Amino acid sequence: MPTYVYAITDADHPLRLDGVEGVGDPAARLRTVRTEQLSAVVSDAPADLRAKRRDLVAHQSVQERLLSDGPALPMRFGLVGPDDDQVAAVLDEQRDAYAERLKEIAGCLEFNLKVARDEDDLLREIMAESAGVRRLNERTRRAPDAHRDRVALGELVSQEVQSRQDRMGAEMVDRLTPAAERTAVADPTKTHFLNVSFLVRREKTAAFSEAVQQEAEQRGVAYTFRLNGPLPPYSFV
Structure with a gap:
């Protein structure tokens, strides 16, 4: 199942996602992909995803919730990875670059x-x-x-x-x-x-x-x- 990616955070981010729904109809359940230094908030990717208002709002609502508790790198709407394992692999490969970006946008x-x-x-x-x-x-x-x-x-x-x-x-x-x-x-x-x-x-x-x-x-x-x-x-x- 392809993985839809909303945002990337530090591993110690609280990831308080209660009451927030993902994209799709019915709304996808949010989950996290974790590595030692980073986390990605993801869900299953809907098969027929389009830039509809409901999905755009859901996408941004997840990011706004994360940003209210700490730095988060917002991904563009529609970013999909092959699966959770591949998302985790990218987090590991790009950990230094992502960590630097998180420092730059902290509190902004x-x-x-x-x-x-x-x-x-x-x-x-x-x-x-x-x-x-x-x-x-x-x-x-x-x-x-x-x-x-x-x-x-x-x-x-x-x-x-x-x-x-x-x-x-x-x-x-x-x-x-x-x-x-x-x-x-x-x-x-x-x-x-x-x-x-x-x-x-x-x-x-x-x-x-x-x-x-x-x-x-x-x-x-x-x-x-x-x-x-x-x-x-x-x-x-």
Whole structure:
């Protein structure tokens, strides 16, 4: 029977799992795979596992329970091993790496921040500050059929948008990094130019949220900040 893996902990973690259920329908019974230094919380893997809301919630609920009692390395949803023996073998083979990661995230949680900016606001800024964009824009207004100028204008605006978004994102990360232990910048989404995760000490989560709020207020209404967390530290495993 394939083994579904939720998280990895130190061997001395209390592993208090009463009242928590695993993935699947009916919910799988949780158990542990232990080695001398580490433990893995696992269950039987459902044959038809899909990323349904119920299973996603169950997966994260197990991890949140573990994190409330001590450091735990959260595994991504859907991680399955051949069987318990193979999971134990991996724990032994990677024990030093897992132990180091557990030390790094001890007492920490993850916050994910996504930031978007109103497109019209950004374009107005580019038009006001870029002489090249203004020049090409005027040419296309005088000669609507000037294909080469229209292409050049589109390319220049695209470059300006990317450059400014990159700069804004880097500035925000630099301003918020002192409130966190580590950062992990991910690819932007279709609507958000900044997608970054922060590893924050549990006792500093309120201060970190306040720092994000202050950044949002300083940026103004043209920016939309979406802060999710606290979360299991997926981005730092």
